[in-house]
Amino acid sequence: MNLTHADILEAWGTHLAQGRRRSPHTVRAYVATAARLLDEHPVTDWPTLARFDTAVLREQLASRRADGLSNVSAARELSALKGFLAFARSQAGEIDASLPRMRGPRIKKGLPRPITPDEAVNLAVAVDEDAAEPWIGARDRAVLLLLYGAGLRIAEALSLKGSALPLGEVLQVTGKGGKQRVVPILPIVRDGVADYVAKSPWGAPRDEPLFRGAKGGPLSQGMVQKAVARARVSLGLPPTATPHALRHSFATHLLGAGADLRSLQELLGHASLGSTQIYTKVDAAVLLDVYRNAHPREQA
Incomplete structure (x- = not known):
């Protein structure tokens, strides 16, 4: 069954909002990340999307980093992409399939600054x-x-x-x-x-x-x-x-x-x-x- 990008993104957004109870801000950001991936790698069915591998993720992040994406944003984008592919695999019936392994950029975590x-x-x-x-x-x-x-x-x-x-x-x-x-x-x-x-x-x-x-x-x-x-x-x-x-x-x-x-x-x-x-x-x-x-x- 062929799907439009709008169908895929709507299903992903509904899963985030209702299934994962993510905030509206997170839903918008994660759907936008998925939309960018589909723009670069058009697909019309869940099984094809489920087969995206580490090379696809690496290419997608490299493109985003070339646009000036920071380490923090790149790590967040990678997390969103992995979640999207995990959802695609569940939709395709490949629940037990392993996700692409890819480490995100190192992030130096700053300390909170308390006041007295x-x-x-x-x-x-x-x-x-x-x-x-x-x-x-x-x-x-x-x-x-x-x-x-x-x-x-x-x-x-x-x-x-x-x-x-x-x-x-x-x-x-x-x-x-x-x-x-x-x-x-x-x-x-x-x-x-x-x-x-x-x-x-x-x-x-x-x-x-x-x-x-x-x-x-x-x-x-x-x-x-x-x-x-x-x-x-x-x-x-x-x-x-x-x-x-x-x-x-x-x-x-x-x-x-x-x-x-x-x-x-x-x-x-x-x-x-x-x-x-x-x-x-x-x-x-x-x-x-x-x-x-x-x-x-x-x-x-």
Whole structure:
């Protein structure tokens, strides 16, 4: 049975969105990667696509690298291509067939850049004070408190609905891939969210987004990022002081206070312990900075 490229891409996108529960952004990126492969190597059936080998992948990536693709993007593209070919093999009934073996480019993984506890608190206060309206300030402060006080990703915080209220001592969060976890909620976080709800002109209907934009629609990540950018300038913080840095800081400060990696993995919602282990390096880096800045010999 002959298929059009549109048929193949639609099936791939549906598999990613419904079968793998990927985000819309990931679906768009992975479908675009598959589309580029089909443009270079036109096929009209799953069995032919399933037989693509390492040479095809290498040629495709070489073409993309010639266009200036970075190591990080090339690694992501290779992952998408392998996933696409695995899907093609399942569609062709070749579930047990081995995929082409090809290593991606080496990526030097940079360490997250945490900020100090005082800087985290000051950032939350600054976005509150700099806001155009009191309820907007209370909103942005509440979001940042969830990032630093509970270790939420910004997308997780903004996906909360009114049904999460009133906040108790713990909160069930839905993270990447629909994975759920339970995080503790500190009194300062509960109070910050309650203050926002009390000031918000939109209320908190159970089935509606908890955090709203100025016109009542769902609050976007971009608006929070802009508020933080303004606040960090006023506080003299580096460009690395982003909303996501608050989550990094949450992890780093907990590890420094004695939290074990397994517990931290659960709190952060990491699928593997390897993702959490990077914070051991962060903590060591922070301690080294403290040593260099405070030790008498370093000041001599």
